[in-house]
Amino acid sequence: MPIGLESxxxxxxxxxxxxxxxxxxxxxVLRGETSAAFVSVATTVALLVTAVLIFTPYREGTAFSSLFxxxxxTATMKVxxxxxxxxxxxxxxxxxxxxxxxxxxxxxxxxxxxLGMMLMISANDLMSLYVGLELQSLSLYVxxxxxxxxxxxTEAGIKYFVLGSVASGMLLFGASLIxxxxxxxxxxQISRALLEGxxxxxxxxxxxxxxxxxxxxxxxxxxxxxxxxDVYEGSPTPVTAFFAVAPKIAALxxxxxxxxxxxxxxxxxxxxxxxxxSVLSMALGAFAALRQPNxxxxxxxxxxxxxxxxxxxxxxxxxxxxxxxxxxxxxxxVMTLGSFAVILxxxxxxxxxxxxxxxxxxxxxxxxxxFAMMVFMFSLAGIPPLAGFWAKLYVFMAAIxxxxxxxxxxxxxxxxxxxxxxxxxxKVMYFDEPAEALDASAFGVNxxxxxxxxxxxxxxxxxxxxxxxxxxxxxxxxxx
Amino acid sequence: MLLQALAFYLFAFVTIAAGAxxxxxxxxxxxxxxxxxxxxxxxxxxxxxxxxxVAMILVIVYVGAxxxxxxxxxxxxxxxxxxxxxxxxxxxxxxxxIGIVLLAEILLALGVFGGGSPTxxxxxxxxxxxxxxxxxxxxxxxxxxxxFFLFQSAGVVLLVAMIGAIVLxxxxxxxxxxxxxxxxxxxxxxxxxxxxxxxxxxxxS
Numbered sequence: 021m022p023i024g025l026e027s028x029x030x031x032x033x034x035x036x037x038x039x040x041x042x043x044x045x046x047x048x049v050l051r052g053e054t055s056a057a058f059v060s061v062a063t064t065v066a067l068l069v070t071a072v073l074i075f076t077p078y079r080e081g082t083a084f085s086s087l088f089x090x091x092x093x094t095a096t097m098k099v100x101x102x103x104x105x106x107x108x109x110x111x112x113x114x115x116x117x118x119x120x121x122x123x124x125x126x127x128x129x130x131x132x133x134x135l136g137m138m139l140m141i142s143a144n145d146l147m148s149l150y151v152g153l154e155l156q157s158l159s160l161y162v163x164x165x166x167x168x169x170x171x172x173x174t175e176a177g178i179k180y181f182v183l184g185s186v187a188s189g190m191l192l193f194g195a196s197l198i199x200x201x202x203x204x205x206x207x208x209q210i211s212r213a214l215l216e217g218x219x220x221x222x223x224x225x226x227x228x229x230x231x232x233x234x235x236x237x238x239x240x241x242x243x244x245x246x247x248x249x250d251v252y253e254g255s256p257t258p259v260t261a262f263f264a265v266a267p268k269i270a271a272l273x274x275x276x277x278x279x280x281x282x283x284x285x286x287x288x289x290x291x292x293x294x295x296x297x298s299v300l301s302m303a304l305g306a307f308a309a310l311r312q313p314n315x316x317x318x319x320x321x322x323x324x325x326x327x328x329x330x331x332x333x334x335x336x337x338x339x340x341x342x343x344x345x346x347x348x349x350x351x352x353x354v355m356t357l358g359s360f361a362v363i364l365x366x367x368x369x370x371x372x373x374x375x376x377x378x379x380x381x382x383x384x385x386x387x388x389x390x391f392a393m394m395v396f397m398f399s400l401a402g403i404p405p406l407a408g409f410w411a412k413l414y415v416f417m418a419a420i421x422x423x424x425x426x427x428x429x430x431x432x433x434x435x436x437x438x439x440x441x442x443x444x445x446x447k448v449m450y451f452d453e454p455a456e457a458l459d460a461s462a463f464g465v466n467x468x469x470x471x472x473x474x475x476x477x478x479x480x481x482x483x484x485x486x487x488x489x490x491x492x493x494x495x496x497x498x499x500x
Numbered sequence: 501m502l503l504q505a506l507a508f509y510l511f512a513f514v515t516i517a518a519g520a521x522x523x524x525x526x527x528x529x530x531x532x533x534x535x536x537x538x539x540x541x542x543x544x545x546x547x548x549x550x551x552x553x554v555a556m557i558l559v560i561v562y563v564g565a566x567x568x569x570x571x572x573x574x575x576x577x578x579x580x581x582x583x584x585x586x587x588x589x590x591x592x593x594x595x596x597x598i599g600i601v602l603l604a605e606i607l608l609a610l611g612v613f614g615g616g617s618p619t620x621x622x623x624x625x626x627x628x629x630x631x632x633x634x635x636x637x638x639x640x641x642x643x644x645x646x647x648f649f650l651f652q653s654a655g656v657v658l659l660v661a662m663i664g665a666i667v668l669x670x671x672x673x674x675x676x677x678x679x680x681x682x683x684x685x686x687x688x689x690x691x692x693x694x695x696x697x698x699x700x701x702x703x704x705s
Binding site: 027031038042045083084085087088123125128129132135136139147148151152154155158159161162165166168177 | 645646647648653657659660661663666668
């Protein structure tokens with residue numbers, strides 16, 4: 021099959037991003053260390069332009085011998101992911117300058133990771149799925165260890181690399197079984213084979229389990245979450261912010277397109293797996309962080325819990341479910357980026373601090389910042405009328421409509437337990453004896469991001485329609 | 501046909517012998533060299549069954565890159581063979597167990613315990629129908645057309661690996677003399693040459 025011009029037009033955002041990244045890499049290499057500021061701004065702009073390119077004009081279809089697919093869901097997920105990636109780049113500058121690793125390669129690698137995530141999201145074949153996933157993972161391993169003189173950062177990088185390779189191995193093993201039993205790697209071939217009676221084959225089910233295990237590792241769902249707290253704590257904080265947002269969106273989108281696409285005929289089988297993984301993630305996210313003193317680890321457990329709620333929407337397997345997932349991811353993006361913007365502002369005597377207790381008395385010393393953090397914590401805890409409440413509500417409603425009563429009840433209970441540690445942060449900020457005040461900082465990027473995010477989260481109830489319309493349109497793509 | 505059989509037994513024998521020597525030889529450098537010998541013979545075996553692409557890849561990737569890398573590591577690290585052998589008896593039972601399991605699996609696949617053994621015909625049926633085209637040409641036909649997208653993406657993965665390796669390991673040390681051709685060529689004579697009066701038996705300081 022020849023590659024027509026159609027392929028190139030469909031993949032134009034990816035091609036644009038790859039080309040700009042390559043040019044910026046050349047520029048950075050030629051100009052040396054001084055180019056970091058320009059490269060980071062240019063990469064941010066390039067990521068945002070890529071997001072715009074996806075919808076101007078929007079086209080859908082498959083490309084490159086149907087290795088690559090663009091539809092409403094993938095386009096929406098790509099835009100969410102690109103926004104997340106683009107915002108974390110300017111957030112990182114102050115931190116990296118302080119630890120003296122402000123180098124032009126960071127935005128370049130982030131942009132290549134974003135490219136990998138776009139390929140992942142658009143995968144329409146087990147092979148393109150794997151190549152995209154590896155491109156993403158390899159970039160993430162590099163930036164986890166980016167602060168290479170810090171032993172914790174290096175440890176995080178190695179740990180992530182080793183465990184990530186194991187997960188990739190599981191995924192490949194599952195993919196090979198599926199290829200063997202279905203006679204093809206293309207999603208279309210797999211789904212055709214399953215509909216023609218291969219669905220009962222034990223080999224296909226074992227393969228599916230391994231593929232789901234590999235994907236669960238990438239989204240850090242229990243029982244494949246072990247790496248998350250260590251990697252989140254060890255990585256440089258801006259990298260943690262990036263990890264908490266963009267890869268989750270990409271991997272969840274991939275999970276949806278694998279499960280709802282070729283494996284739709286195996287819905288009863290994978291629903292059980294996803295429900296168990298989801299309930300376990302919600303429970304672990306709620307209980308493990310109860311006495312967690314380190315705020316980065318706390319955010320890691322919080323992200324595990326959030327993935328649990330999102331997977332509940334996936335497990336519903338209905339249009340409502342997918343809609344709630346997109347909706348949740350949009351709100352999660354804003355809440356998480358806002359919280360990390362505040363965490364990145366936590367420094368005392370010019371040293372970064374990351375204990376929950378370091379926030380003591382923030383309500384008196386930095387009232388605006390404390391208020392923003394309070395909004396994020398209330399929202400993460402799911403207290404109405406903040407955005408996080410609506411996100412959880414939609415997911416639970418979708419689960420109940422799909423007759424997943426017990427998982428939904430357990431989810432609500434887990435969210436009650438989890439609200440303890442979110443509210444503890446608020447209590448520390450407002451009611452504890454003030455610790456030595458954090459450094460006052462000039463009005464910078466992080467402050468701006470924190471305030472904009474806080475306003476969005478707080479005022480979300482006034483205008484929830486845009487996001488829910490986007491989510492509805494995205495979900496419609498999967499259910500024609 | 502006889503020649504082919506002879507060649508097969510020759511290469512197979514050398515492969516197994518070299519494999520045994522990898523384990524048995526006292527010097528780790530010899531081990532790696534025997535490993536390279538084993539790779540070459542395995543490549544020849546692949547050639548005999550008509551898989552010339554795999555044979556070439558085996559030589560290029562395993563001999564050219566992996567084995568040389570091993571050699572570097574072995575030469576740079578001070579490995580004491582005696583220490584490595586200390587646990588030999590302790591691990592012998594589990595090792596032989598794994599060996600037996602693998603042997604049983606091979607026999608099972610060959611149909612020794614009943615069940616039909618796979619023949620070339622059934623294998624051909626399951627695999628891709630390349631027909632009379634040799635496999636390098638068959639791969640070449642799809643690599644830049646059907647799988648062009650994957651080929652390009654794999655290139656980007658390699659780019660990330662390259663950037664990552666440089667970012668994480670390259671250090672700019674001060675005081676390193678770097679070659680700057682233009683500066684060196686434009687150096688005026690009075691900076692480059694000094695006329696020194698050397699006293700007899702004094703030497704140049």
